[in-house]
Amino acid sequence: MNRGLAWLRALADGSEGGNGTVRAADVSWDDERARLVCVVPDAQARFPRARAGQVGVEEGWKIAAAIRAAVDADAIDATRGVQPRAIIALVDVPGQAFGYHEEALGLHESLAAAADAYASARLAGHPVVALIVGKAISGAFLAHGLQAGALIALDDAGIEVHVMSQASVARVTRRSEEEVAALANVVPATARDVHAFAQLGALARLLGVENADVPTADDVRKARSLLLQTLRDLRACERGPADRLGNEAAGRTRAMSIRVRQLLEAQWDAPA
Amino acid sequence: MSDAGASFSELDARERAHALLDARSFRELLDPFERVESPHLPPQGIVPQSDDGVVVARGRIDGVEAVVLSIEGNYQGGSIGEVNGAKIAGTLELALRDAKRGRIVRPVLVLDTGGIRLQEANLGILAISDMHAAIVSLRECVPVVGIVAGRIGCFGGMGIAAGLCSTLIGTEIGRLGLNGPEVIEQEAGSAELDARDRPRIWSTIGCRRRREQGLIEVFVEDDAIAISAAMRAAFREPAKTFRSRDIDASRARIAAYALPPTGAAR
Numbered sequence: 001m002n003r004g005l006a007w008l009r010a011l012a013d014g015s016e017g018g019n020g021t022v023r024a025a026d027v028s029w030d031d032e033r034a035r036l037v038c039v040v041p042d043a044q045a046r047f048p049r050a051r052a053g054q055v056g057v058e059e060g061w062k063i064a065a066a067i068r069a070a071v072d073a074d075a076i077d078a079t080r081g082v083q084p085r086a087i088i089a090l091v092d093v094p095g096q097a098f099g100y101h102e103e104a105l106g107l108h109e110s111l112a113a114a115a116d117a118y119a120s121a122r123l124a125g126h127p128v129v130a131l132i133v134g135k136a137i138s139g140a141f142l143a144h145g146l147q148a149g150a151l152i153a154l155d156d157a158g159i160e161v162h163v164m165s166q167a168s169v170a171r172v173t174r175r176s177e178e179e180v181a182a183l184a185n186v187v188p189a190t191a192r193d194v195h196a197f198a199q200l201g202a203l204a205r206l207l208g209v210e211n212a213d214v215p216t217a218d219d220v221r222k223a224r225s226l227l228l229q230t231l232r233d234l235r236a237c238e239r240g241p242a243d244r245l246g247n248e249a250a251g252r253t254r255a256m257s258i259r260v261r262q263l264l265e266a267q268w269d270a271p272a
Numbered sequence: 273m274s275d276a277g278a279s280f281s282e283l284d285a286r287e288r289a290h291a292l293l294d295a296r297s298f299r300e301l302l303d304p305f306e307r308v309e310s311p312h313l314p315p316q317g318i319v320p321q322s323d324d325g326v327v328v329a330r331g332r333i334d335g336v337e338a339v340v341l342s343i344e345g346n347y348q349g350g351s352i353g354e355v356n357g358a359k360i361a362g363t364l365e366l367a368l369r370d371a372k373r374g375r376i377v378r379p380v381l382v383l384d385t386g387g388i389r390l391q392e393a394n395l396g397i398l399a400i401s402d403m404h405a406a407i408v409s410l411r412e413c414v415p416v417v418g419i420v421a422g423r424i425g426c427f428g429g430m431g432i433a434a435g436l437c438s439t440l441i442g443t444e445i446g447r448l449g450l451n452g453p454e455v456i457e458q459e460a461g462s463a464e465l466d467a468r469d470r471p472r473i474w475s476t477i478g479c480r481r482r483r484e485q486g487l488i489e490v491f492v493e494d495d496a497i498a499i500s501a502a503m504r505a506a507f508r509e510p511a512k513t514f515r516s517r518d519i520d521a522s523r524a525r526i527a528a529y530a531l532p533p534t535g536a537a538r
Contacts, residue, residue, distance in 0.1 A: 115432060
């Protein structure tokens with residue numbers, strides 16, 4: 001089963017989060033309310049190339065709608081002193097949909113709508129967290145996860161974070177798959193496992209679990225506790241994607257990202 | 273520079289920035305002589321370029337402070353890695369910092385890019401997510417204008433960045449999408465799309481088509497003066513709504529699309 005849905009059910013007391021390819025369920029934990037969002041496979045989905053859990057041209061807009069609905073409702077309730085609920089993306093997305101019809105309809109704008117919704121929710125005061133429970137790949141991850149204020153991942157061999165399948169990278173860069181795999185040792189950014197991604201300073205936390213596919217009661221307790229802690233941190237101190245550069249690991253692995261920003265700032269204004 | 277009347281697509285990234293900024297206002301940041309280049313390419317046997325394929329040019333647009341971020345499509349397909357990605361994201365972050373202090377610096381993105389640089393993989397995707405965040409914040413203060421007018425087009429995570437821009441300007445040459453035709457053919461087969469079928473590709477993802485769909489705001493000739501004029505107009509008369517927030521109409525447009533019942537491409 002899709003891990004996004006497995007974790008949504010587990011965290012939302014058995015809720016399926018509606019039906020179709022984009023699911024959303026609301027939870028109340030202690031003093032926090034949160035909307036969980038995930039993308040799931042659906043053999044009956046209208047677009048054949050988005051039936052295996054990909055983020056396709058319908059999914060991006062559906063994610064945006066699910067988040068906007070929470071943001072709009074909370075904006076009204078804010079007058080009664082209700083704090084904006086958290087938004088939690090459960091990430092298990094094998095990629096964006098690769099198809100002619102998707103491109104014809106503007107898949108890029110659909111993914112932009114999802115990224116916009118997460119970023120706008122964050123700017124409107126909703127703490128936004130992405131919990132990576134499976135695959136977090138390329139355009140799908142940009143649309144569903146990467147605009148979070150904090151990224152958390154399961155510490156599990158099934159986690160994959162990359163921008164293109166190894167076979168495709170090999171074809172496009174005219175190398176053998178073995179060469180592409182070996183490169184991961186030289187250039188960690190081309191590796192695919194969760195520890196390599198953590199080395200880039202991108203993760204706020206890693207969560208060890210017993211069963212990433214079918215979370216145990218203990219796994220769910222630990223995940224909820226870690227999510228709550230992360231939400232409290234975000235409510236205390238607003239963070240955006242660029243703040244990942246402040247993580248200790250990023251100081252080593254994204255040193256050029258930091259240096260370029262320093263140089264830009266120094267040269268921003270013309271010398272008097 | 274005398275780019276007046278020149279074909280915009282035939283200019284290189286630096287010339288394009290010159291053509292967009294007010295005369296004699298161009299000042300490049302992190303210029304090629306500083307050799308701020310990718311440290312990740314040499315270990316992979318690729319010669320780095322001394323500006324990493326992105327020109328950051330401060331200057332003025334109609335007398336107002338501005339910054340043009342111009343991607344060089346002729347270097348590694350305009351692909352985004354750590355350094356050139358940080359040049360774009362970092363610049364947008366500075367423009368945002370200034371805007372919050374009440375100082376407007378008009379941001380322009382000249383998009384000629386296939387998306388993430390595969391050789392820098394996850395560093396590229398992180399840089400692009402920084403950019404997306406910056407654009408969403410910045411466009412609340414000042415229009416973020418994107419131009420899709422180069423031979424590569426604009427794809428991948430940068431297609432998403434384009435989707436977030438306040439105003440998009442495109443030409444007959446420009447193409448805009450998520451997955452480029454070669455990637456579609458590779459991932460889904462030539463029955464889905466023949467990447468050599470140029471008329472079909474341009475009629476599907478070319479900027480003329482994108483204008484008809486409302487996925488770009490302005491369609492102009494491939495002419496430096498026409499593009500510059502459209503860009504100035506976009507700052508004078510900012511877009512009132514953002515295309516990436518047009519949820520209901522977009523979903524209705526997709527629902528109305530006649531998808532072949534078999535799911536076949538043709």
